[in-house]
Amino acid sequence: MSGPTLADVARAAEVSTATVSHALNGTGRLADATRRRVREVATALGYGARRTPQTGGNLGVAVTTYAGSAWNFLEVPYFARLLTAATATAHAHGYALTILPAARGAETPWHTLTVDGMLLLDSPAGDPVLRALRARGIPLVFDGRPVDPRPEDVWVDNDHTATTREVLGHLAASGARRIALHAGYGDEHYTRAVTRAYEQWCREHGHRTLFLTCDPYDTPGHAFDAVFAARACDAVYTIYDPGGRQVVAAAARHGLRIPDDLLLVCASEDPAYAESDPSVSTVTLRPATIAETAVTALVSRLSPTAPPPTPGALTVPAVLHPRGSSRRRTRPGRQGPP
Structure with missing residues (x-):
């Protein structure tokens, strides 16, 4: 497996490749905060580190709707059931599952989060989390149709x-x-x-x-x-x-x-x-079925041997x-x- 490039770090940090080069080499005139953030992103991506194939890993899940307010979505029965099933399904496939908080402030490490793939729930228009994850090239599966789906996107939803x-x-x-x-x-x-x-x-x-x-x-x-x-x-x-x-x-x-x-x-x-x-x-x-379907699709996207899921909607009938x-x-x- 090839490691991330300078351009990958630049996309993830949302800066130019020149800025990345200056930040990593200690050159140029950069703000301390910018230099520190670029280095954190590079470290999180494993830039310069030797990458080896692995089995299992870590999946992430985030609820990114409602303007990033710090609400406790685990109190909502839909999300509670979905996340319980998502965790069980991830573990069955040999993956850990990291559940991210709803807030999207500067303290949330979207640019440096170490995950192999992400499940996004109810991603709204202009979602900065989605933008950051796409920039890093992290494989995604959505619960709910994304606002502007790309041809390769996969999402699970009801009709x-x-x-x-x-x-x-x-x-x-x-x-x-x-x-x-x-x-x-x-x-x-x-x-x-x-x-x-x-x-x-x-x-x-x-x-x-x-x-x-x-x-x-x-x-x-x-x-x-x-x-x-x-x-x-x-x-x-x-x-x-x-x-x-x-x-x-x-x-x-x-x-x-x-x-x-x-x-x-x-x-x-x-x-x-x-x-x-x-x-x-x-x-x-049927959030449990949605979770099982979404996590299984995400694992398939990560597998070097399993057939990738068909892009588009995977429909779970409501009752x-x-x-x-x-x-x-x-x-x-x-x-x-x-």
Whole structure:
């Protein structure tokens, strides 16, 4: 295996090859911080070191959406399940797995991180982490379609259009005529794909669109106050894990009964929804299967003998679990003839 070149170090450090040469040779007029960073990048890449083939190694995984804020994605059931399965799959292939923090500050070593390959989750537009990893030539696999995929890119995702249409059709069959979509605080492919599918379905079925922005910290569900007070919707499809609890809290505050007055479906991996009263209908995006598929594809990209994965999308079907919250009960006196 050939080692990294001067140009590789320059791309990874986002400087010119001349700057790299000056930094490594102690020449030129460079800022101390620039000289230090270039040397750190060169060391991390193994520039000048003898490279030998190896089995196994280290994979990295990062959640890079939501502007790099330091949020704890491990508290979200989707990410918790995905990362557990990703770790088990990496270990089964003989790799360690490093889980990077969500923050993208200067202290995060994206330019010097020592990994053989990376799994990126929900990479947004203009992702600086993606840019740094591409510059270093690190093999990548994505959870969720990248914004500007390259011909060689591989990503694992659900068919969000088909899933959204299934959920809306289920709600309509249960009697919903004014369905609100609770989404919109992310800029990843998931949010954009669901929103487009919702708009298209509403146009086809003559329904008015009603968008509500999800705030993960809006525990009382105040985003629903105006809509519920005006009885402006009779069903909600919320595509983030906290949304179902927010709908339930807001509905109780406004005297709306679920499912009699309001139908509800929530995309979530939280098993507590199945135990609530009424039980909440959920969509599972099957994160464990996504993780197994993505890590296996990444390992294949790294293997000198295994066939590389086919570029493009690897689709994992989502599953709708209809429960009490989206099935209207027959009211007393309306059972029909005996």
